[in-house]
Amino acid sequence: MIRYSKLGYVELTVTDLDRAADFYRDVVGLEPAGEGLDGERRFRCSEDPYAVVLHKAEAPGFKRGGWMLEDERQFETLHRRLKDAGVACEPLGAAECTARGLGRATRLIEPNFGATLEFYLLPDRIEPKPFVPTLARIQRLGHVVWSTPHYDKANAFFRDVLNFARSDAVGEGITFYRAFPNPYHHGIGIARGDRNRFHHLNFMVTEIDDIGRGFNRFRKKNVPVVFGPGRHIASGSVFLYFLDPDGLTLEYSFGMEEFPEVGPRAPRVLPPVPESIDSWGAIPDPRMTAIGEIAPPGRGGQ
Helix, strand or coil: CCCCEEEEEEEEEECCCCHHHHHHHHHHHCEEECCCCCCCCCCCCCCCCEEEEEEEEECCCCEEEEEEECCCCCCHHHHHHHHHHHCCEEEEHHHHHHHHHCEEEEEEECCCCCCCEEEEEEECCCCCCCCCCCCCCCEEEEEEEEEECCCCHHHHHHHCCCCCCCCEECCCEEEECCCCCCCCCCCCEEEECCCCEEEEEEEEEEHHHHHHHHHHHHHHHHEEEEEEECCCCCCCCEEEEEECCCCCCEEEECCCEEEECCCCCCCCCEEHHHHHHHHCCCCCCCCCCCCHHHHHHHHHHC
């Protein structure tokens, strides 16, 4: 059984790196954390070295994401389960790990919708650095969601091979998973769609006031708010969805159900009606989740 710590980082592609970097710092409220070897921009929202990385590309979307494992022993279990499922993986070389601030990592390409996934540990004896909130009291990187026509197979892969624990689903349209034994209701979501694409990225905030302040800040800065404020029935979270300068969908949310490792409640299937998505009755803007490619692996699988 693979055991995780958390969703550690998500790397996005953007068309204008300077414009996007300004937005994620001055509107979202992330802290700049330096640049990578290819000029990519890193940002923090927790004590980890970085949580969001922006890469310049022709199309905006999802480049890769990383899940921190609980300890070194998890690599053996991960590799065995992938081999049994016939899914190829590769260890990241020492040079790449050093350049990206990782201690050890394994990379694979998700076999159903093609996203690059990484599973990692930080270097030993790394000193945590507190995150100092500015515009919003961001608590952590929350979750990432993809959409795919290969919905059933993708759900089976994350559930049966990677050991993500199902928390809830809304009909046959979206399923939410937590990175076991992480307690938060979901760290990923898989939605049914007509093509493979990036759906949205979430940031958890520590106060409901951050939702209200964000709503007004976005309006003043002409940032499109595409859904909310509202409350999700599945997780109990109060949410606000908005767009970055490329049209990628981001979310602030406050509050989330937490599951015990032993004896959690059974997952539910909520009825596929709008009220299951938002009990407050907000109506999503058609621009929500409309933009977001899943980038193919680049040089050296990076």
